[in-house]
Amino acid sequence: MNIRHVLCGLLAATALACGSPAGAAEPVHLSFWYPVDLGGGLAKVIDGLVADFDKAHPDIQVTPTYTGSYDTTLQKIQAAKMAGTLPDVAVTEISSVPVLGALGAARPLDALIAGEGGKKFLDKFWPSMLLNCVYDGKVYGIPFQRSTPVMYYNKDAFKAAGLDPDKPPLTWDELVADAEKLTKRDGDRVTQWGLELPLEAFNWFYYALVYSNGGQSLSPDGTKALWDQPPELAALGFWHDLVNKYKVTPAYTPWNDGPQEFAAGKVAMIWHSTGSQAFMRQNVKFAWGLGRIPKHAQFGPPSGGGNLMLYATDPARQKAAWSFIVWLSDAKQAARWSIASGYLATNVASWDLPEMKALVKEHPEVLVTKAQLADAKAEPASAKYAPARDILNALIKDVLANKAQLEPAVKEAVANANAAMAKQ
Amino acid sequence: MTRALNRLALYAAVLAVAALVATPMYWLVISAFKSSDEIFTSTPRWLPAALEWHNFGRAWQGAAFGRYFLNSTVVALAIVFLQLATSSLAAYALARRRFVGRTVVLLAVIGALIIPIQVTFLANFITLQHLGWLDSYWALVAPFTASAFGTFLLRQAFLAVPEAMEDAARLDRCTGLAFLWHFLLPLSRPTVLAFTLVALVTHWNDYFWPLIVTNRDEIRTLPIGLAMFVTQEVMSDWNLLMAATLFVAAPMLIIFFLTQRYFIRSHMHAGLKG
Numbered sequence: 220m221n222i223r224h225v226l227c228g229l230l231a232a233t234a235l236a237c238g239s240p241a242g243a244a245e246p247v248h249l250s251f252w253y254p255v256d257l258g259g260g261l262a263k264v265i266d267g268l269v270a271d272f273d274k275a276h277p278d279i280q281v282t283p284t285y286t287g288s289y290d291t292t293l294q295k296i297q298a299a300k301m302a303g304t305l306p307d308v309a310v311t312e313i314s315s316v317p318v319l320g321a322l323g324a325a326r327p328l329d330a331l332i333a334g335e336g337g338k339k340f341l342d343k344f345w346p347s348m349l350l351n352c353v354y355d356g357k358v359y360g361i362p363f364q365r366s367t368p369v370m371y372y373n374k375d376a377f378k379a380a381g382l383d384p385d386k387p388p389l390t391w392d393e394l395v396a397d398a399e400k401l402t403k404r405d406g407d408r409v410t411q412w413g414l415e416l417p418l419e420a421f422n423w424f425y426y427a428l429v430y431s432n433g434g435q436s437l438s439p440d441g442t443k444a445l446w447d448q449p450p451e452l453a454a455l456g457f458w459h460d461l462v463n464k465y466k467v468t469p470a471y472t473p474w475n476d477g478p479q480e481f482a483a484g485k486v487a488m489i490w491h492s493t494g495s496q497a498f499m500r501q502n503v504k505f506a507w508g509l510g511r512i513p514k515h516a517q518f519g520p521p522s523g524g525g526n527l528m529l530y531a532t533d534p535a536r537q538k539a540a541w542s543f544i545v546w547l548s549d550a551k552q553a554a555r556w557s558i559a560s561g562y563l564a565t566n567v568a569s570w571d572l573p574e575m576k577a578l579v580k581e582h583p584e585v586l587v588t589k590a591q592l593a594d595a596k597a598e599p600a601s602a603k604y605a606p607a608r609d610i611l612n613a614l615i616k617d618v619l620a621n622k623a624q625l626e627p628a629v630k631e632a633v634a635n636a637n638a639a640m641a642k643q
Numbered sequence: 644m645t646r647a648l649n650r651l652a653l654y655a656a657v658l659a660v661a662a663l664v665a666t667p668m669y670w671l672v673i674s675a676f677k678s679s680d681e682i683f684t685s686t687p688r689w690l691p692a693a694l695e696w697h698n699f700g701r702a703w704q705g706a707a708f709g710r711y712f713l714n715s716t717v718v719a720l721a722i723v724f725l726q727l728a729t730s731s732l733a734a735y736a737l738a739r740r741r742f743v744g745r746t747v748v749l750l751a752v753i754g755a756l757i758i759p760i761q762v763t764f765l766a767n768f769i770t771l772q773h774l775g776w777l778d779s780y781w782a783l784v785a786p787f788t789a790s791a792f793g794t795f796l797l798r799q800a801f802l803a804v805p806e807a808m809e810d811a812a813r814l815d816r817c818t819g820l821a822f823l824w825h826f827l828l829p830l831s832r833p834t835v836l837a838f839t840l841v842a843l844v845t846h847w848n849d850y851f852w853p854l855i856v857t858n859r860d861e862i863r864t865l866p867i868g869l870a871m872f873v874t875q876e877v878m879s880d881w882n883l884l885m886a887a888t889l890f891v892a893a894p895m896l897i898i899f900f901l902t903q904r905y906f907i908r909s910h911m912h913a914g915l916k917g
C-alpha cells in the first residue's frame with residue numbers, strides 16, 4: 220500500500236464525511252391517499268410508481284395509502300381537515316374539487332403552476348381534462364386517473380345481426396336501429412340485450428345523454444338544476460324510451476356488473492368507462508370494438524375519474540408534494556398509468572411516446588378514446604352539488620323503472636334539488 | 644290427519660325460509676370457485692364447470708390478508724373483552740344498586756342505542772387526534788370500550804336474578820363485585836355469551852371506522868382488504884371477491900354454527916321483560 224492509496228482513501232473518507240450531512244438529511248416524508256381498484260392490479264402499479272419516484276428523488280419519500288371508494292376518500296379528507304391530519308397529496312373524484320376547495324382543505328396551485336411555466340405547464344394536458352380542475356377561478360386539481368364513457372360493442376353480434384362490425388352507431392337514431400336488431404328474445408325473455416347503460420352514483424350516462432343533446436344539467440354558476448329544460452328532458456325521455464318503448468335496454472344494470480355481462484354475451488353494446496378496457500382485453504373472448512358515445516346535437520362525453528390535489532400547508536412539504544404531482548402527471552408516468560389501468564393518458568405528449576404508440580398499434584380502438592378527449596365536457600360540480608346528485612340518481616331510477624311519470628317527476632326533483640342546494 | 648297436514652305445511656314453510664337464507668350463501672361458495680367468465684351466464688349455473696382452487700391463492704395475494712387477520716382478531720377480541728368488563732359493571736350498578744339519577748342514566752344508555760356512528764364519528768375522530776392515537780390500535784379499540792347495547796342487555800339479565808339470592812349471598816359475605824362475579828355473571832351466561840358473539844361479529848365486520856382512522860397497512864383490518872377487490876370505475880373480479888369473502892367470513896360462520904342457540908336466545912332476550 221503506497222502513500223497515494225492512503226491519501227486517496229483519506230480524501231474519499233473526507234468527502235464522504237463532508238457530504239453526509241447534506242446527503243443523509245432526513246428526507247421529506249409525504250403521505251399520498253388514493254382510491255382505485257386494487258386487488259392484484261393497480262395497487263402494485265401505484266406502489267411501483269411511488270418507488271420509482273422515491274428512487275429519483277432521494278430527498279423525498281412518499282407513503283401511499285389506499286382509502287376505499289371515492290366517497291370514503293372524501294369523508295376521510297373532510298374528517299382529517301377537522302382534525303388537522305390532512306395528507307400531502309390525494310386523488311379525489313373530480314366533482315369534489317369545489318367541495319374541497321370551499322372547505323379550505325385543498326390548496327390552490329396557481330403559484331406553483333406559475334413556477335413551473337404557467338400556461339405552458341397547463342397546456343401539456345388535454346384542455347377538456349382541465350375543466351374539472353378549477354374552483355373559484357383557481358386551479359386546484361391536476362388530471363390523473365381520468366376517464367370518459369365509451370361504447371364497447373360485440374363485433375360478432377353485429378355480424379350475426381347483419382350489421383357492419385366496423386361501423387358502430389354514431390347518432391341516437393342509429394343507436395336505436397342497431398339496438399333493435401341486436402336485441403334477441405325467447406318469447407318474453409330477452410336473451411341478448413341490444414344496449415346497456417349501467418348506472419352508478421355519479422349519474423354519468425345521464426350527463427352523456429344530456430350533453431350529446433346540447434344540454435348542461437347544472438347551471439354554470441352551480442346553483443340550479445336544469446333537468447326540466449328541453450334538452451335535458453328529452454335526454455331522460457330518450458333513455459326512458461330505450462327501456463320502455465323500444466325495449467332494447469334493461470331498466471337497471473349495476474355499474475360493476477356491466478363489463479362481465481358484456482363479456483358473457485348478455486348484451487351487444489354497453490357504455491362504460493374507458494377504464495374498463497384492461498378488463499375487456501383480458502376477459503372478452505369474441506371480437507369487440509370501441510365506439511364513440513353517439514351524438515344527437517353534438518358529441519359530448521362527460522369526463523370523470525380523479526384528480527391529483529395538494530393538501531400540504533408547510534412550504535417545504537408543499538414543494539415536495541408539488542414535485543410529486545408534477546412527476547406523476549408527466550408524459551412518461553401518465554402513459555405508464557394509462558397503459559396499466561385503461562385510464563386516459565391526460566398528458567398530450569404521452570401519445571407520442573413509443574410505449575403509447577405500441578399500445579395503439581396493438582389496440583387501435585384506443586384512438587376512439589383519444590378522439591373523445593377532444594370534445595369531452597366537464598362533470599357537473601359545485602360545493603353544494605352532492606344532495607342534487609343523489610336526487611337525480613333516484614329520479615333516473617324511478618323514471619326508467621316506470622315508477623314515475625317523466626315530466627311531473629322531473630319538476631318535483633328540480634324543486635327538491637334547488638332547495639337542497641340553496642339550503643346548505 | 645289434519646295434524647299431519649299442519650306439520651307438513653309447517654315443514655314446507657320452514658324449508659322455504661331456510662332455502663331463502665341458504666341460497667345466497669350457496670351462491671357465494673360456488674362463485675368463489677368459478678372462473679371469471681362464468682360469473683355471469685344467461686342461465687344461472689348452479690355448479691361451476693371446473694373448480695378454480697387457485698382463486699383462493701390469488702385472492703389471498705390480493706391484499707395483506709395474513710396481517711389483516713391478525714389485526715382483526717386482536718382488535719375484535721380486545722373490544723369484546725373491554726365491552727364485557729364495562730358493560731357488566733354498569734349493568735350491575737343499574738340493575739342492583741339504588742342511587743340518585745339511576746333512571747336518568749338508564750335512559751341515557753337507552754338513548755345511546757339509537758345514535759348511529761355517522762353522528763359521532765367526527766367528534767370521536769377529533770378526540771383521538773388530540774390524544775395522538777390516530778392511525779394506531781388505540782384508535783380501533785378505544786371508541787368501542789363501552790357498549791350501550793351490552794349494558795342494557797346485561798341489565799335485563801341481572802334483573803331476572805331474584806333479590807332473595809342476593810340476600811342469601813350477603814349472609815355468606817358475598818357482596819358487591821364478588822356477587823357479580825360469583826352469581827350474576829354465571830347465572831346470566833347465555834346472555835353474556837350471546838352478547839359476546841354479537842359484539843364479535845359486529846366488530847369483525849366493521850369497515851367504515853377502521854378505514855377512516857387508519858392509514859398504515861400494518862394496522863388495517865379484514866374488511867378493508869375485502870374492499871380492495873371492489874373497484875371504482877373498472878371491473879370487479881367477483882370470483883376473487885367471493886373467494887376472499889369466504890375466508891374472511893369463515894371464522895365468524897364457524898363460531899356461529901357452533902354457538903347458534905345462544906344467538907337465538909339473545910334475540911329472544913332483546914324482547915325483554917322488566
